[in-house]
Amino acid sequence: EVQLVESGGDLVQPGGSLRLSCVASGFTLSSDWMSWVRQAPGKGLEWVACIKHDSSEKYYMDSVKGRFTISRDNAKNSLYLQMDDLRVEDTAVYYCAALDTARGGSAYWGPGTLVTVSS
Amino acid sequence: IVMTQSPLSLPVTPGEPASISCRSSQSLLHSNGKYYLDWYVQKPGKSPQLLIYLGSNRASGVPDRFSGSGSGTDFTLKISRVEAEDVGVYYCMQALKTRTFGQGTRVEIK
Numbered sequence: 001e002v003q004l005v006e007s008g009g010d011l012v013q014p015g016g017s018l019r020l021s022c023v024a025s026g027f028t029l030s031s032d033w034m035s036w037v038r039q040a041p042g043k044g045l046e047w048v049a050c051i052k053h054d055s056s057e058k059y060y061m062d063s064v065k066g067r068f069t070i071s072r073d074n075a076k077n078s079l080y081l082q083m084d085d086l087r088v089e090d091t092a093v094y095y096c097a098a099l100d101t102a103r104g105g106s107a108y109w110g111p112g113t114l115v116t117v118s119s
Numbered sequence: 120i121v122m123t124q125s126p127l128s129l130p131v132t133p134g135e136p137a138s139i140s141c142r143s144s145q146s147l148l149h150s151n152g153k154y155y156l157d158w159y160v161q162k163p164g165k166s167p168q169l170l171i172y173l174g175s176n177r178a179s180g181v182p183d184r185f186s187g188s189g190s191g192t193d194f195t196l197k198i199s200r201v202e203a204e205d206v207g208v209y210y211c212m213q214a215l216k217t218r219t220f221g222q223g224t225r226v227e228i229k
Contacts, residue, residue: 035218045159045210046168047218059217099218101157101172102149106179109166 001025002108004096009113015085016117022079022096022110030074032100036081038092039112048094049081052115086117120144120213122202124221131205133193137198139224141211146191147174155215158187158196161223162207170209203228 004027020036039043041100049060049070058070069082079096093112101107121144131137134206160168169178171187174194174221184199206228209224211221 019179029154037218037220043224044208045161045212045220047212050217099157099212099214101151101169101178102155102212105172105176107157107159107169107172109168111166 001030003099004110006096006110006113009115010093011116011118012086014086014088014117015084017084018070018086019117020081020083020094020113020115021095023083024077024079024108025109027077027098029072029077029079029098032098032103034070034072034079035049035097035099036070037095037099037109038090038115039095040089040092043092046092046093050099051079077111083115086115088117091115091117120147120216120219122213122219122221124211124213124224127222129224129226131198131201132224132229133203134200136204137226139196139209139211139226141189141192141194141221143192143213144211145208146222147194147213148191148217149215154190154194155213156187156189156194157212157214158185159210160205160207161210167210170187180226201226201228 003025036048051070067085095112096110098108158171161167175187208223
């Protein structure tokens, strides 16, 4: 059974930092592009960032460029999101997701971790 | 790439068909001839799950009452006969350049 499990979500003040982690089991993360997707309370899904299997390419949504950094450790079957200079509008559930459907016709999502940015 | 869904709310009667439209701001045709458009459903309190990939391919375990079609910039998700368990928010997502989701369509039972 494929599982992605996120951790690291917390309550943080504006301007603060958090590091999210995602560990995969039953799934070899090293073969796929991996993404972080977020969902603000009561809102829709919003793609945040993605990283190629060998970390050679990384892409970000405009509003997080320069503040968020996506990375991965294939040896640990893990994905990370370093979030700096957090803003109130970054408050959301953050999902780790494997969305490389063109490669294998499958997509995997974790249950999400809640990040709350508030003073 | 901007994704636009309609309608945003869809009350449905069990047993009746339903249809959701998704339009992209540019063609989702890849050089390999496939359309990089996926459909997801997010049921209440759950993570999203894949329904349709590459425009028209049902994901594993998805009932055959769900179908996807379309080309270029216009795509449609159809449910041939809605069941009560189909309640949720449906999203289209382009996978041609990074990823972008539509706003979501909330399907509810009348």
